[in-house]
Amino acid sequence: MSRLAIIPARGGSKRLPRKNIRPFLGKPIIAYSIEAALQSGLFDEVMVSTDDEEIAQVARKNGASVPFMRSEKAADDFATTAQVLEEVLGRYKDTGKEFEVACCLYPTAPFVTGKILREAYQKLEEGSFDTVFPVLRYSYPVWRSLRVEDGKASLNWPEHLHSRSQDLEPAFHDAGQFYWFGVERFLRQRRLFTDNSGAVELSELQAQDIDSETDWKLAELKYKLLHNIG
Template sequence: MNLALIPARGGSKRIPRKNIRAFAGKPIIGYSIEAARECGLFDRIVVSTDDEEIAEVARSFGADIPFLRPKQLADDHTGTSDVVKHAIEWFATQGTPISHACCIYATAPFLQPSFLQEGYEKLVATGKSYAFAVTSFAFPVQRAIRLRPDGTVEPLYPEHVFTRSQDLEETYHDAGQFLWGRSDAFLNGTVAFSPASVPVILPRHLVQDIDTPEDWTRAELMFRAWRQLAETL
């Protein structure tokens, strides 16, 4: 069975009630649920939450809430892999083994069904443990600077101060949208940021991490501009 697992705890600190806050007109978690439904790959779409209000909103978009997440897995230090592992183990106790699971983030309004399909196809074709969404850094990370205690700056990588941008290796980061994985990889704690994974490369204009109020504002502006452009094409 293929499982879509959307972690959505209720105790978000930096953006209160983030997972069900209205984003461009509807609860943000709704976009993730809809993308999961539209891709047609999942036997079950489950939202793992400790919060009854989030559960109610998730059900209204067609997600299942077969259990409420234990409190020990709903604090600020719980990783998403632990949440996916808990769900896989729960289904096993119900006599429903999971072959592949996809952790889909609740705050991913730019997620497209085609991205999920590409991730699954790459996971199956390569035999790797994971496939997840990445995008390229907009600026060479080798040119990063740090702020010194005295108020001045210094290069993070002094060896690249005079290296031409076109000679620097392109680098990528997690797009914060989804992580496909084989159930045994989640259960065994296989590390995703490793050669055990293959990337699904997304365009930068469809990626925005949403952790702070500033991130939220930027994401909504990007989203509205993208939708408006799509309607004119």
């Protein structure tokens, strides 16, 4: 079965300039995603989709391929991940190369490992899911969450005012690291989350959104804790 890793890494980043190749504990953050994909042993090719020559050079230096540059349309602020993936798969098809399964692996996901990628891929295959992605459990029950309007707080679910936390169903959110998907189903539905998506659960140390300087520092601290780095 032919498998492709697609790492989408455009040059523009409003909140953290040059985020995709910014040094994370000594090496470009995108290098972690490339290494995880290569070390998993799952892929026929690990490629980076970018519109930026510097990112392309860093990607190649760390072992990924950049067979073509991303189009302007797929690199603007409004392009979706699905549109980027469609472009990549279409460009490969034009050259006579097609893949049965692919993984969209984000460039700012230093916690991803080959082991996690293999676990998620196994779930995709054994569960006949459209897609599989990692999730995190909310540390506090969302059923006891509040909304604040004009300074006044009220419960979103007042029926749970007196519910014990341990009696409430756990809730999860997308970890924002990667998505495994069957190519044929994806091209038909053009979505990475469907009514037939599977999930693998991560611990809080295995993920961190990185959208601000504080996020970046937290991610580095978590990584050090996870890998026992002093």
